[in-house]
Amino acid sequence: MSFDYNMILRYYPELLGGAWVAVWITALSLACASMIGAVVCIGKLQKHGAANRLATAYIDLFRSIPEIVLIIWVFYCLPLLFDIGIGRYSSAIIALSAYGGAYMAEIFRAGVQAVPRGQVEAANALGIPVFHIARRVVVPPAIRRMMPALVNFLTELLKATSLLALIGVSELTYVASTLGSKTFAYMEFYTAIAVLYFMIIFPLSVYARRAERRRLRRTGN
């Protein structure tokens, strides 16, 4: 058999459109997941009490259920359970945000807890108001510390968007499947999207790895 480049050239607008859908769904889900993650992280940072238990339950729940099961469950069950109409795209974003929230909470927590205790203590001793301590003393080193983990999670989220094909969201994988069954050029389209995914994800994971190694070399922890 031969590889028919013309197929890809003919359908590349569709493929790029699918890639674009994958990217914006990732971006939107990451934003929502960060907000959920921040709230869950604050709950988890409480030493005890209902907030801590709820946050722990949230994290355990959404880290234990497979992403694909969550996506399908939200798509089929959530509309029934609340008797509301949710489209494919909304259920996709709800599912990915709920899943991402659990991971983001843990990433945030690791970042905050990596800030040495003495930094906050010194800020307290200087009488700096709590808001400024959080914003100027805790958050900047926490963000720097968690950047590798965050970018790593971003690659996971990008890969997870491919699962949305299974609920008919027309992202990259879905586009390739439809084009493949229409033209039988499976080889061309699946290879093309594999390359596209790789081109988006690989640089991110290289960055994450380099940043992590830099951080380890600098701080040793």
Added chain:
Amino acid sequence: MSETANGTNGGDPIIRCRGVVKRFDDFTALDAVSTEVRTGEVVCIVGPSGGGKSTFLRMINGLEGIDGGEIVVDGIHLPGSKKDIQRVRREVGMVFQSFNLFMHMSVRENLILAPMTARKIGRAAADERAERLLERVGIGDQIDKYPSQLSGGQQQRVAIARALAMEPKVMLFDEPTSALDPEMIKEVLDVMVELAESGMTMLCVTHEMSFAREAAGRVLFMADGQILVDAPPARFFSEAEDERQASFLSKIL
């Protein structure tokens, strides 16, 4: 000047501790500590490890809660509201054994953050103050470096300048030279001596007996959560009035 420096004839009491108690679970770290520090006095606290020295200092700055008795700093009573604690912290500067500089900020940013956020001082005035204080501790040329680019002694001097930038009425030092290499200890002690001579009220936990001899007006000996001895340095080092003090002195002298 020398009278305020050695502290015997200082001004009004600026710190007053009455029966201060601190417990960690069922362990009593401080057991009814009472003492006074007058304006301009330099007081050194010495004693065996675990005696409660750090805990005592941290309570004066509201870093640890108070389980009994009270501490009055410049008329503000502790335990008190969060607002009272913030007021105390603005009047009391603290220097830590491990410097605790903000590692992600330049020296300048370390010095202006607290004045700008806690004292609401403008950027220009905060900058000017930072430059002046760094000159004073002898590292005016390091203002745009990051803490990790400085030696330990320089970092500790930045930490002292950072505390001074709040224009505190009292300075607390918790073993400021213990984490330093011997050749850097002197540069930090020189700054502290200069500070003492300028009339700053100081409470120093230290193992540097030379500093206690030279600069302190009083030496407190703390062990088992109590102040066992309170004496001027000359007497403190020559005649032990307590058994534990004697064994402590025999170990360090």
Added chain:
Amino acid sequence: MTRAGTMAGLANRWGFHAVLLALGALMLANLNWPLVQSFEFVFIWEYRIALLKGFGITLLLTVEAGVVGVVFGTLFAIGSQSAYSPLRWLVGAYVEVFRNTPLLVQLLWIHFALPLVTGINTTALVSGIIGIGLQAAAYYTEIMRAGIQAVPRGQVEAAHALGLPAWTRWTRVVLPPAIRTVIPALLNQNISFFKATAIVGLGLLVGDFFTAALRVSNDTFHFLEPLTFAAAVYLVLGWQAGRWTLRLERRLSRGER
């Protein structure tokens, strides 16, 4: 005032609880109560054979990912330490390709595109077994490589100095401590592959546990019960396995000291 305390101050303890209560109340108020009252879990019992068969396939894929992953991952990791640079490069490329593309795309490629090259059509299950095996090998290579690199250099140098043959050096000196340090990571990775079997199932319509549950839904027009049941099974098993792994990890790290 601790780090946590500072953040807690921001959150305002009571505000936090109030928001949670409000959210909970909102959800309860909007639940579709007639539907909830009509729940029937009897289907799950009726379809128990199909579900159990599906679960068998899920287990098969999970175990396969672990075994294939560890065996080939170890071999590839040894290859990645080779002095022969094309081999190192090949292993690196393999690992990067399979780690930086989605599993579903790999599966679709293997099932639909690969036969066009080889001329051999594979059943969905075989494609799934190949796909998850290939990906597992890539992920386990990374883990094993980390384990090998964590073995102190002096150990390897001592083995060289003693003139041990390569086989003995690897099997007696390097691999035992390397594998020991990465056991928790290997187990965690296998939990991930347990979750990923559902992708194999649904992506290629291999009759795994989740596909079986979805089929019950399609047959009975009851979606909530079978799908929620399936989610609960994955949740309980994944969570429990995670806890065991964590406990093992703690025990191992204690034993080291």
